[in-house]
Amino acid sequence: MTPLYLDCNATTPVDPAVVDAMMPWFREQFGNPHSVNHAFGTAAAAAVEDARRSIARLVGADTREIIFTSGATESNNLAIKGAARFERRMRGSRNRIITVASEHKCVLESVKALAAEGFTTDVLPVGSDGVVETERLARALGDDVILVSVMAANNEIGTLQPLADIGAMTRACGALFHCDAAQAAGRVPLDVNAATIDLMSLSGHKVYGPKGIGVLYVRRRPRARIDPLFSGGGQERTLRSGTVPAPLAIGLGKAAELAATRPEEEAARIGTLARTLMDGLPGTSLNGPPLENRLPGNLNLAIGGVDAGHLISQVPELAFSTGSACTSAVVEPSYVLRAIGLTPEQAASSIRLGIGRFTTSDDITFAIERLNQAINQCRRQA
Numbered sequence: 001m002t003p004l005y006l007d008c009n010a011t012t013p014v015d016p017a018v019v020d021a022m023m024p025w026f027r028e029q030f031g032n033p034h035s036v037n038h039a040f041g042t043a044a045a046a047a048v049e050d051a052r053r054s055i056a057r058l059v060g061a062d063t064r065e066i067i068f069t070s071g072a073t074e075s076n077n078l079a080i081k082g083a084a085r086f087e088r089r090m091r092g093s094r095n096r097i098i099t100v101a102s103e104h105k106c107v108l109e110s111v112k113a114l115a116a117e118g119f120t121t122d123v124l125p126v127g128s129d130g131v132v133e134t135e136r137l138a139r140a141l142g143d144d145v146i147l148v149s150v151m152a153a154n155n156e157i158g159t160l161q162p163l164a165d166i167g168a169m170t171r172a173c174g175a176l177f178h179c180d181a182a183q184a185a186g187r188v189p190l191d192v193n194a195a196t197i198d199l200m201s202l203s204g205h206k207v208y209g210p211k212g213i214g215v216l217y218v219r220r221r222p223r224a225r226i227d228p229l230f231s232g233g234g235q236e237r238t239l240r241s242g243t244v245p246a247p248l249a250i251g252l253g254k255a256a257e258l259a260a261t262r263p264e265e266e267a268a269r270i271g272t273l274a275r276t277l278m279d280g281l282p283g284t285s286l287n288g289p290p291l292e293n294r295l296p297g298n299l300n301l302a303i304g305g306v307d308a309g310h311l312i313s314q315v316p317e318l319a320f321s322t323g324s325a326c327t328s329a330v331v332e333p334s335y336v337l338r339a340i341g342l343t344p345e346q347a348a349s350s351i352r353l354g355i356g357r358f359t360t361s362d363d364i365t366f367a368i369e370r371l372n373q374a375i376n377q378c379r380r381q382a
């Protein structure tokens with residue numbers, strides 16, 4: 001039996017329409033989109049440009065501002081390291097990078113790598129709702145800041161950050177605003193101009209697209225200048241050398257197109273399912289912001305007196321996550337849950353449920369029934 005998938009913040013299933021859109025580009029239309037001397041190449045190049053246009057439209061960008069990468073991890077590395085290294089190479093006077101404690105590991109590790117290269121770094125705290133304290137950001141901002149990196153929506157607790165405020169503050173001090181929007185894209189409205197975003201990362205597999213493809217949005221006016229990570233043939237406006245994987249890029253384009261059709265309707269449906277699920281699990285408490293201020297479909301619940309790892313082992317018919325992460329083979333409480341003030345014990349009793357496009361209300365009924373049984377069983381055994 002296939003378990004019921006409730007882990008849409010880890011990855012989403014590929015939409016069947018996305019699979020259909022990709023197939024011809026794996027089979028007969030296999031041309032290299034950079035080999036434009038013949039029909040194989042020009043057909044692939046044209047389809048990649050169509051995809052770029054759909055992605056640009058989803059976030060209010062210009063087509064020329066969309067750079068294909070292998071995913072949000074690469075996009076985050078490219079944005080953060082690229083901005084810092086460009087500034088240093090041009091002998092600029094700025095030396096500081098600012099981020100937030102609840103960011104994705106790839107952002108925090110990129111910032112840490114820059115600290116080792118001699119940049120000054122600030123990691124700002126968050127409140128119990130996971131929102132960055134903009135007062136603290138205001139105090140940290142100055143004319144020595146190269147870049148501020150704050151995510152749009154958190155992958156564990158669904159916190160939505162005040163992007164427009166952060167963008168305006170960052171622009172006012174002449175720094176670049178980078179936003180990791182891997183979770184937010186396709187789930188909440190995103191507009192690079194409304195939030196004065198200079199650099200923005202997206203991931204294919206978080207928006208019902210394929211794995212192994214992502215995007216970095218790079219603003220043209222005023223231009224966000226970054227150094228590339230890779231040396232090579234200079235593809236993607238010299239920012240990302242390497243052959244663009246046309247089938248994956250075309251799949252992400254289709255995913256962006258689907259995300260743009262009736263987004264409010266989908267968000268409302270998913271939000272209602274999340275509320276039904278939460279209300280169906282008495283004796284649990286919500287970690288992070290209230291549902292109405294949260295990424296639709298994300299639930300993170302502390303289940304008092306229950307070890308989350310044990311609970312998961314009791315319900316193999318449901319696929320979801322714990323509030324812990326396996327870092328270098330040891331199970332540690334989630335640093336995001338710790339950052340919002342949970343004790344290690346509370347984090348160890350927390351689970352994350354991610355509802356998505358293909359979750360039905362019957363699925364939620366089934367999940368409520370099975371989770372309650374398993375929770376009661378764990379509590380009796382404790």
Ligand SMILES: *Cc1c(COP(=O)(O)O)cnc(C)c1O
Nearest residue numbers: 071072073104155180182183203
């Ligand atoms: C999934 C995710 C990433 C990493 O994306 P990949 O495409 O898997 O590299 C980065 N940031 C956030 C917020 C994510 O949810």
